[in-house]
Amino acid sequence: MLLLEFTLILFLVSIFAGVFGSIVGLGGGVVIIPVLTLLLGVDIHFAIGASIVAIIGTSSGAASTYVKDKVTNIRVGMFLELASTSGAIVGAALASYANSPALELIFGVILIFTLVPTVMKIGEDVPKSPDLKGLSRRLRLTGSYSEPNGSVVQYNATKPAAGLVGTAAAGVLSGLLGIGGGAFKVISMDLAMKLPMKVSTTTSNFMIGVTAAASAGIYYARGDVNPIIVAPVALGILIGAFIGARILLRSRNPTVRKVFAIVLAVTAVQMILSALGVTI
Amino acid sequence: MNLKDPDSMNLIIGNVLRYGVLISGIVILTGVLRLAASSSYSDTSSFLTYNPNTIPHSIFDYSLNGLLRGLAAFNPYSLIELGVILLIATPVSRVSISVFLFAAERDRLYIVITAVVLCLLLFSMLVTPFIPGFHA
Numbered sequence: 238m239l240l241l242e243f244t245l246i247l248f249l250v251s252i253f254a255g256v257f258g259s260i261v262g263l264g265g266g267v268v269i270i271p272v273l274t275l276l277l278g279v280d281i282h283f284a285i286g287a288s289i290v291a292i293i294g295t296s297s298g299a300a301s302t303y304v305k306d307k308v309t310n311i312r313v314g315m316f317l318e319l320a321s322t323s324g325a326i327v328g329a330a331l332a333s334y335a336n337s338p339a340l341e342l343i344f345g346v347i348l349i350f351t352l353v354p355t356v357m358k359i360g361e362d363v364p365k366s367p368d369l370k371g372l373s374r375r376l377r378l379t380g381s382y383s384e385p386n387g388s389v390v391q392y393n394a395t396k397p398a399a400g401l402v403g404t405a406a407a408g409v410l411s412g413l414l415g416i417g418g419g420a421f422k423v424i425s426m427d428l429a430m431k432l433p434m435k436v437s438t439t440t441s442n443f444m445i446g447v448t449a450a451a452s453a454g455i456y457y458a459r460g461d462v463n464p465i466i467v468a469p470v471a472l473g474i475l476i477g478a479f480i481g482a483r484i485l486l487r488s489r490n491p492t493v494r495k496v497f498a499i500v501l502a503v504t505a506v507q508m509i510l511s512a513l514g515v516t517i
Numbered sequence: 518m519n520l521k522d523p524d525s526m527n528l529i530i531g532n533v534l535r536y537g538v539l540i541s542g543i544v545i546l547t548g549v550l551r552l553a554a555s556s557s558y559s560d561t562s563s564f565l566t567y568n569p570n571t572i573p574h575s576i577f578d579y580s581l582n583g584l585l586r587g588l589a590a591f592n593p594y595s596l597i598e599l600g601v602i603l604l605i606a607t608p609v610s611r612v613s614i615s616v617f618l619f620a621a622e623r624d625r626l627y628i629v630i631t632a633v634v635l636c637l638l639l640f641s642m643l644v645t646p647f648i649p650g651f652h653a
Contacts, residue, residue: 240564241557244549280567282574290601297534297607305531315615315631322637329641329651376626412641446608447634451641453605455652460573464597465564468549471604475542 240465243277248469254291255477259299260485261497262441263419264292264449265474267504270416279466285415286461289449291474292419296446298478299485303439306486308382310436313394313426314443316376317404321422321444324408325451332413338512344410344421345508348501351424355498362490364431369393382436385487392433399429404444411448415456419445420504423497434490438497526618533614537607541600548596555593605642612638 250272251265258265266288273284303309369379378394394400403425411418419441426437456462485493564576573579577594578587587595612635619627645651 238561239557240559240561241553243561244553279565282567283565290604293604293608294538297604297611298538301531301534301538304527304534307527311526311530311615312627315627315634318612318634319630319637322634322641326637326641326645329645332652333650447612447638450605450608451638454642455646457579457601457605458573458646460575460577460579462579462598462601463564463575464548464577464594464601465552465561467601468545468552468597471545471601472542472549475538 238277243465244469246277247272247466248473251291251470251473252477252480255295255298255474255479256481256484257477257496257500258291258295258474259442259478259481260438260488260493261419261500262423262438262445263500263504264288264295264442264445265477266291266416267500267507269470271507273466282459282461283463283466286456286463287466287470288416289453289456290462290467291470292449293446293453294471294474295478295481296442296444296449298475299482300439300443300446302479302482302486303442306382307380308435308486309439309443310378310380310394310432311443312376313378313380313400313430313432313436314440316378316397317400317422317425317440318444318447320401320405321408321411321418321448322451324405324410325412325448326408327405328409328412328414329452329455330412331409335413337414338514340410340413341508342512344406345505345512347406348420348424348505348508351420351428352498352501352505354428355424355494355501358427359494359498360491361434361494363390363392363433366392367395367431372397378430380436382433384489390433392436394426394430394432396429396431400425403429408448408451412452415452418448420501424501434494434497435485435488438493439485526615526622529618530611530615533611534607537603537610541603541607543600544603545597545600548593548600551591551593551596609635609638609642 254265254268273279381391407418407421422441
């Protein structure tokens, strides 16, 4: 394939990935990896290297808007990053010993199970906010943001310890495989900590850049970050994230949840297929 | 700007991220334009060969010396690599600056949390690639 053609295809796909990745808080690897491996015939290692760059681009590009608009909860993000970065180190340490397909299968099946409560909550606009108490109170895991219609949503987080465990799993997955961490972050905040959906996806979006950066060193040193591939990916992703962030701010929680549920299902199936030896 | 104002943290972090992606995007774009000018109609297969037996696994030079030499020659691949390094550095800068922003708010608990995250992040990025047995 000609370089020009390759670059243009990848650039357009990455815009699309950036839009979706920034809305659901997963970073766009779900789209980029299969396009690279199946459509463009690129080796999976280069695809994962590109996905790491895509995640950092989506995260930073969209978070600049989300943070200024205060829909991202910085304290929740910083607190959970304790678990995601520790998890990434544990994942990297386990990589030589772990049976990756088996772990992928386990994580994939867990994701399938989380689909049920995620789908059951479709239609929920703002969760009933629990009282701020215990560890959540001490950590000030509370916040408020404005909906597009001008109403202000005030919320408190609950079960921070459960959130920490889920996020640690996300970190292990990222450190081990370089992919798939975002879904567990959103689920931890949505199902365990009971944050509004937009706060969950945008705070996950805020965190995934740090988790991906934690694993970036090894992929860079190995030469898996291929300039020919990552250049159009980075540029497309940044444009997509800019667009996606504006779409999210105008969307309501139930819409974001529907899109997330679809991407979650795709991610889970991808992970299970990959465990069974079908790389997509 | 009053750093004790809680809104200033959102504004500063937002700007660190915005300028980080903007600068890295411009550097990567410069590399892409240089590449387009020189080899738009080259075949991609030689660039995309993955060689599991060599480090690095691709044909590009990832060493610091190679990067500096390439940048001096305005080499498109080196420009893209620099842009990618700046992109990877963006979330790291965001965490580093947050330590100071929590310090300005005199929020001790979060100064500690953020400082620990920064140490874990730097350890994972820069140290674990050189520990034998890490990263299969």
